[in-house]
Amino acid sequence: MTNVMKDYxxxxxxxxxxxxxxxxxxxxxxxxxxxxxxxxxxxxPENHGAMLGATRVSSDTxxxxxxxxxxxxxxSYLTSDVGAYMKGITPLTKAFGITEVPRPDxxxxxxxxxxxxxxxxxxxxxxxxxxxxxxxxxxxIPDIRQQYIDDVTRQFEELITFLEPIIGHPLxxxxxxxTVALSLEATTLWSEVLDMAKVRPSPLTFFDGTIYMxxxxxxxxxxxxxxxxxxxxxxxxxxxxxNHAAVKKENKRIYWDGMPVWGRxxxxxxxxxxxxxxxxxxxxxxxxxxxxxxxxxxxxxxxxAYIKIFINRNDGFxxxxxxxxxxxxxxxxxxxMAARTCPNNSNAHYNLPRKLKERGIPTIIIDGDLCDxxxxxDEQSTTLIEAFLETI
Amino acid sequence: xxxxxxxxxxxxxxxxxxxxxxxxxxAGKLLLKRKQKTLFPLRDHVHHALAGEDGxxxxxxxxxxxxxxxGHKIVATGYxxxxxxxxxxxxxxxxxxxxxxxQQLDLKKAYSIIDIGGQDSKIIAIDHSKVxxxxxxxKCAAGTGAYIEELGHRLEVSLxxxxxxxxxxxxxxxxxxxxxxxxxxxxxxxxxxxxxxxNIIYALYSSVVKRVMExxxxxxxxxxxxxxxxxxxxxxxxxxxxxxTEINPEMETILAPNAQYCxxxxxxxxxxxx
Numbered sequence: 095m096t097n098v099m100k101d102y103x104x105x106x107x108x109x110x111x112x113x114x115x116x117x118x119x120x121x122x123x124x125x126x127x128x129x130x131x132x133x134x135x136x137x138x139p140e141n142h143g144a145m146l147g148a149t150r151v152s153s154d155t156x157x158x159x160x161x162x163x164x165x166x167x168x169x170s171y172l173t174s175d176v177g178a179y180m181k182g183i184t185p186l187t188k189a190f191g192i193t194e195v196p197r198p199d200x201x202x203x204x205x206x207x208x209x210x211x212x213x214x215x216x217x218x219x220x221x222x223x224x225x226x227x228x229x230x231x232x233x234x235i236p237d238i239r240q241q242y243i244d245d246v247t248r249q250f251e252e253l254i255t256f257l258e259p260i261i262g263h264p265l266x267x268x269x270x271x272x273t274v275a276l277s278l279e280a281t282t283l284w285s286e287v288l289d290m291a292k293v294r295p296s297p298l299t300f301f302d303g304t305i306y307m308x309x310x311x312x313x314x315x316x317x318x319x320x321x322x323x324x325x326x327x328x329x330x331x332x333x334x335x336x337n338h339a340a341v342k343k344e345n346k347r348i349y350w351d352g353m354p355v356w357g358r359x360x361x362x363x364x365x366x367x368x369x370x371x372x373x374x375x376x377x378x379x380x381x382x383x384x385x386x387x388x389x390x391x392x393x394x395x396x397x398x399a400y401i402k403i404f405i406n407r408n409d410g411f412x413x414x415x416x417x418x419x420x421x422x423x424x425x426x427x428x429x430x431m432a433a434r435t436c437p438n439n440s441n442a443h444y445n446l447p448r449k450l451k452e453r454g455i456p457t458i459i460i461d462g463d464l465c466d467x468x469x470x471x472d473e474q475s476t477t478l479i480e481a482f483l484e485t486i
Numbered sequence: 487x488x489x490x491x492x493x494x495x496x497x498x499x500x501x502x503x504x505x506x507x508x509x510x511x512x513a514g515k516l517l518l519k520r521k522q523k524t525l526f527p528l529r530d531h532v533h534h535a536l537a538g539e540d541g542x543x544x545x546x547x548x549x550x551x552x553x554x555x556x557g558h559k560i561v562a563t564g565y566x567x568x569x570x571x572x573x574x575x576x577x578x579x580x581x582x583x584x585x586x587x588x589q590q591l592d593l594k595k596a597y598s599i600i601d602i603g604g605q606d607s608k609i610i611a612i613d614h615s616k617v618x619x620x621x622x623x624x625k626c627a628a629g630t631g632a633y634i635e636e637l638g639h640r641l642e643v644s645l646x647x648x649x650x651x652x653x654x655x656x657x658x659x660x661x662x663x664x665x666x667x668x669x670x671x672x673x674x675x676x677x678x679x680x681x682x683x684x685n686i687i688y689a690l691y692s693s694v695v696k697r698v699m700e701x702x703x704x705x706x707x708x709x710x711x712x713x714x715x716x717x718x719x720x721x722x723x724x725x726x727x728x729x730x731t732e733i734n735p736e737m738e739t740i741l742a743p744n745a746q747y748c749x750x751x752x753x754x755x756x757x758x759x760x
Contacts, residue, residue, distance in 0.1 A: 451619070456619075459624075474606065476568075477565065477578050477579065477622070480578045481617075484577065484580070484581045485581070485617040485619075
């Protein structure tokens with residue numbers, strides 16, 4: 095894994111320094127396939143935000159963004175990342191010897207997750223004087239309608255027209271088909287990786303998944319991601335064959351809804367492990383399963399896949415989705431992580447835990463955040479999780 | 487094999503404000519209860535709370551020793567439970583308070599526990615003698631002992647005098663903010679306007695009641711109060727009861743026996759049964 099991510103970032107760094115190559119910044123569930131098929135190297139600021147959180151560098155960078163007009167109440171990926179830029183630091187330096195994030199030639203965002211990505215990318219568009227393009231799909235939808243797909247497909251077509259003069263050539267339709275085919279293959283393998291946790295005892299945890307998911311976020315549409323997940327799947331199958339348990343005395347199986355608390359992955363993992371509980375499935379890791387990709391109909395299938403994501407759906411869909419996951423993964427209880435700075439990815443706010451409880455599914459809400467550890471109490475979270483595990 | 491009749495089960499509740507200790511005999515009889523302020527290093531102060539003074543009943547072989555006497559068992563609960571290296575076991579305060587209340591009252595009905603501690607407030611719903619659900623206050627100190635202490639400090643009123651003062655209110659003033667800092671500012675403003683301290687203490691209690699009641703809808707007909715804050719602020723118990731009865735006229739409220747020690751008692755009983 096380290097090598098895959100290292101090569102990815104070194105390649106990006108080289109591309110940013112090469113005037114012949116172009117770097118596109120893209121949101122994590124943005125139209126990466128179009129960018130990749132056109133020849134852009136694709137960088138994902140949200141991935142950088144997660145790195146800032148996981149390394150806890152964000153504790154130093156968020157206050158810098160706050161002091162420069164970005165509220166502590168908005169996305170802490172944004173404030174971590176913008177603060178890091180303002181401070182002139184990146185965890186890529188320590189990890190891979192890269193001195194700064196690759197400068198963009200184009201910024202492309204998709205508001206299918208939230209509008210904070212728009213504000214985030216607009217900051218950099220102004221800062222770097224770089225062209226920017228936003229995809230604005232319908233949001234919070236109960237079901238997928240053809241008009242939604244047509245709308246987003248049209249926006250993708252406009253994006254392609256916008257990108258052609260920047261990259262200097264038209265989109266090769268065959269190349270797009272190949273890229274979508276690779277994305278489909280990688281995402282199918284990723285789904286199979288996550289499904290290995292249906293086995294009891296599970297060979298992987300949600301916390302493992304947050305590390306394993308790197309390539310499906312930043313390298314989908316490449317053979318590298320496909321190869322990585324083929325190998326990972328084989329490894330996990332081997333573990334299952336050997337009855338290898340990620341949590342040695344797996345006794346309870348938990349579902350995690352919401353973002354990871356990046357700066358507390360290890361300690362949270364330990365709490366569950368010490369209490370013989372395995373977090374076997376999550377909304378978050380499954381958010382990069384795009385089974386609708388179709389190489390024969392690339393743009394419309396991408397439109398469908400990227401509209402359909404969990405975060406972009408209404409509450410009824412979310413309730414049924416989690417209930418289905420609870421059934422399929424033999425879950426004993428659901429932990430909702432209510433992220434202070436990410437209301438869109440915090441599903442405890444509109445009574446969903448209680449609705450699930452009415453369906454016989456135990457739930458608990460812990461307060462926290464993806465990157466801002468000022469919003470997270472280790473003591474209270476530990477007590478809540480342990481008390482929850484005691485009661486289910 | 488230890489002779490069970492000589493066994494003593496210790497429960498220690500390492501709260502954020504006070505360390506509470508109880509010892510039970512094998513029949514569950516309360517042999518002692520003692521408490522002291524939570525100070526640091528926590529381990530040393532928990533040790534002292536358990537050991538007591540020279541000549542007191544102690545689970546330790548000798549003063550300063552971590553060696554537990556044969557037949558003695560220590561179970562820890564509360565926020566500091568993981569720092570009690572000499573404890574045989576630990577459990578969360580949610581379960582501890584439930585066991586402490588359940589064993590002392592034996593209600594055999596669905597009920598809820600409202601526990602207000604130094605740093606947090608909890609509502610625990612019990613059904614069929616099991617914890618059905620629970621909730622802890624989130625994000626800030628409002629509605630906890632720390633909130634009352636902070637505003638008491640600003641008003642220069644001792645905690646012991648608060649109930650008497652609140653009972654002498656002549657209007658039902660309310661504080662709109664539920665943030666400790668904002669409430670503090672609001673208190674200063676009403677003081678500057680010449681408001682009586684009695685009415686402000688009443689408003690402070692009222693805001694604790696509101697803050698706790700908005701944590702979750704209580705659906706049981708019985709509510710048990712536990713924890714130190716409700717032990718030492720009887721007016722707060724009265725105001726909770728008034729509010730609960732307003733919502734549900736069938737409501738029965740009970741201040742748990744040994745309310746401040748329910749967590750420690752629950753921990754000791756847990757040690758007895760595991």
